[in-house]
Amino acid sequence: MTAIRNWNSSARGAIALFALGMLGVIALAVYSVPMLRELPELSTVSTPTLVVLASVNSTLLLAVAVVLGTVTAPRLDLDSHVFAWAAGGTPDWGEIRDSLPLAAALGAGLFVVVAVLDAAFAQFTQLPVDEPPTDADALRDLVASIPMRLFYGGITEELLLRWGLMAPLVYVLWWGRNRAGTATEAPSGTIVWAAIAVSSVVFGIGHLPALASTIGLTTPLIVRTVLLNAIVGVVLGWLFWRRSLETAMIAHAAFHVALVAVSTVLIVVT
Numbered sequence: 001m002t003a004i005r006n007w008n009s010s011a012r013g014a015i016a017l018f019a020l021g022m023l024g025v026i027a028l029a030v031y032s033v034p035m036l037r038e039l040p041e042l043s044t045v046s047t048p049t050l051v052v053l054a055s056v057n058s059t060l061l062l063a064v065a066v067v068l069g070t071v072t073a074p075r076l077d078l079d080s081h082v083f084a085w086a087a088g089g090t091p092d093w094g095e096i097r098d099s100l101p102l103a104a105a106l107g108a109g110l111f112v113v114v115a116v117l118d119a120a121f122a123q124f125t126q127l128p129v130d131e132p133p134t135d136a137d138a139l140r141d142l143v144a145s146i147p148m149r150l151f152y153g154g155i156t157e158e159l160l161l162r163w164g165l166m167a168p169l170v171y172v173l174w175w176g177r178n179r180a181g182t183a184t185e186a187p188s189g190t191i192v193w194a195a196i197a198v199s200s201v202v203f204g205i206g207h208l209p210a211l212a213s214t215i216g217l218t219t220p221l222i223v224r225t226v227l228l229n230a231i232v233g234v235v236l237g238w239l240f241w242r243r244s245l246e247t248a249m250i251a252h253a254a255f256h257v258a259l260v261a262v263s264t265v266l267i268v269v270t
Helices: 002-037 047-076 081-086 093-125 135-180 189-205 208-212 219-242 245-269
Strands: none
Touching: 002 047, 002 081, 002 135, 047 081, 047 135, 081 093, 081 245, 093 219, 093 245, 135 189, 135 219, 135 245, 189 219, 208 219, 219 245
16 A cells, blocks of 8 residues: 555656646747748648647657656655655755755856857857848747747756656666675765766757757767757756756756846847
8 A cells, every 4th residue: 555655646746747847848849830830741730730749759758757757866865846745745945945046056157158168169160150130030039939948948858857867877877886786875976976977968969959950060069069068967967966856947947047138138239
């Protein structure tokens, strides 16, 4: 009976996280509709149908990630307050409040670091120079991207990469370490950092397909994209480990808030 109760509690937590992640999936799908409509075979398809089509792959990935994280993260004391709340546990909402300044500062700081490094890489990446869009078009696209950036970037990507990949990696590495040597009650810092590093590189690689769909990939461009996103991923992974999944989400969203704010100023002023 206890096992059934625990399974039901975990299932409720997983459903809550899945529902939260679907906000990002839908936001990304809606943002993708104009691009999908440019394809001749989809030009006459209705908007709701296009949203559904654009959501399928992300929904499946999210479901797998939520399940994997649900099986592993609670065993590693990797916290999600939303999961704990839905599972009938005791969420520490105060942790989110107390971590908010740190998460916001790290998110904005990461944007500054990435912007500086991106400028340094510019001489090597040699991005193609197209005719720039008008200020009105650029601002319109930036505003349209805000829900996708905040919900998919801030929430769904954290569920995919931290909850659904980092936590299982920590568990697998810890399990392998216990099988190979003396068992420990918790994974070592080395194991956690290894999982953070791997999931961060995967986070960087995950940005390549979208880039490849718009411009040709070169070695410098691949290195720049993976490295810059991996740097962000390391900090977000550390926040997940030391604080909570929600703290990592806030920091990720803060990164995009800083990006949108700076981009808006540049569009308007220049």
